[in-house]
Amino acid sequence: xxxxxPSPALSGRQSGLTLIxxxxxxxxxxxxxxxxxxxxxxxxxxxxxxxxxxxxxxxLNGEMARLxxxxxxxxxxxVADNSSGYNDIGPKTxxxxxxxxxxxxxxxxxxxxxAIFNCGDNxxxxxxxxxxxxxxxxxxxxxxxxxxRNIVGELSWRFLDKTMPANAAACSAASCRELTVYLxxxxxxxxxxxxPKLPEFGREETLSLITIVGQRP
Numbered sequence: 001x002x003x004x005x006p007s008p009a010l011s012g013r014q015s016g017l018t019l020i021x022x023x024x025x026x027x028x029x030x031x032x033x034x035x036x037x038x039x040x041x042x043x044x045x046x047x048x049x050x051x052x053x054x055x056x057x058x059x060l061n062g063e064m065a066r067l068x069x070x071x072x073x074x075x076x077x078x079v080a081d082n083s084s085g086y087n088d089i090g091p092k093t094x095x096x097x098x099x100x101x102x103x104x105x106x107x108x109x110x111x112x113x114x115a116i117f118n119c120g121d122n123x124x125x126x127x128x129x130x131x132x133x134x135x136x137x138x139x140x141x142x143x144x145x146x147x148x149r150n151i152v153g154e155l156s157w158r159f160l161d162k163t164m165p166a167n168a169a170a171c172s173a174a175s176c177r178e179l180t181v182y183l184x185x186x187x188x189x190x191x192x193x194x195x196p197k198l199p200e201f202g203r204e205e206t207l208s209l210i211t212i213v214g215q216r217p
Contacts, residue, residue, distance in 0.1 A: 048149075049202035052186050055145050056153055056207060060183040062126075063143065063155055064209045066109075067179060071159075071213040083138045083156060088206040090182045094156040096141040099130035110141075114192035122147075128155065134195045142196060145185055152196050153185035176214040183207045 080095035097110045110128045111117050117129040125144050129152070134140035141155040160178045184206045187196035198204055 049186075052146055052149070052151055052202060053205070056183055056185045059143055059145050059153060060181060060207050060209055063183070064179070064181045064211060067157060067181060068211060068213050071177065071179065080157075080159075081139050083135075083140060085135045085138055086156065086182075088182070088184055089208060090156070090180065090206070091158055094158050094182065096139055096156050097128050097130060099132065099139070112192060117142075117192060118147075118189070129192060131193065131195065140195065142187070142189065143183075144189075149199075150189045151186045151199065152189045153183045154187060154196070155181070155183055157181045176212050178210065179213045180208055180210045 081098040082093065083096045084093040086092050086094060099110055099112045109126060110130050112130045112132065117124060117127050125147065127144070129142040131140050131142070142152040143155050145151045145153050158178075158180045160180075161176075184204065186199055186202050186204075188199040189196050
């Protein structure tokens with residue numbers, strides 16, 4: 001055996017990775033890490049969107065209960081603001097809470113002031129923000145869905161006379177009405193004069209809920 005020639009037995013025991021193999025391994029690991037990161041980001045975004053949607057359903061149900069109670073006891077004398085320019089599943093013209101101190105309901109729940117609507121704790125969770133010239137000079141109402149994420153929903157409703165079936169119990173003092181409440185979300189709250197915009201997650205959606213209201217006999 002000549003000098004400098006490795007022994008066949010020694011050559012058989014020497015093994016390892018070439019530079020190409022190392023580069024391919026690093027590339028595959030990088031692709032795997034990026035794929036897992038992207039998957040986690042999508043799952044996280046979907047989870048947040050579903051959480052917001054679940055909260056929006058509870059908020060819509062609460063607003064329906066509030067309006068139903070309001071119209072049950074006041075014989076439909078509550079005066080709402082007329083608002084137009086809606087472009088979703090409902091009619092283009094609907095009703096919203098007015099910003100008027102002459103109505104006791106407005107004094108309790110409706111405000112146009114940021115300090116009252118965005119007070120920083122749960123005590124203002126049920127407040128309604130009234131922005132007078134939100135869309136094309138018409139007012140809009142906004143309610144909290146998730147204060148921690150600054151997410152609100154756009155609240156509105158439609159109120160129609162309703163003819164009840166012959167055997168149904170009649171409403172007292174006034175005809176029964178069909179109340180449809182709409183909640184458009186998710187929207188990112190900024191301040192009391194800026195119309196909330198769509199956040200970086202989720203897609204815009206409008207939920208609706210329908211019931212029959214009227215003063216009890």
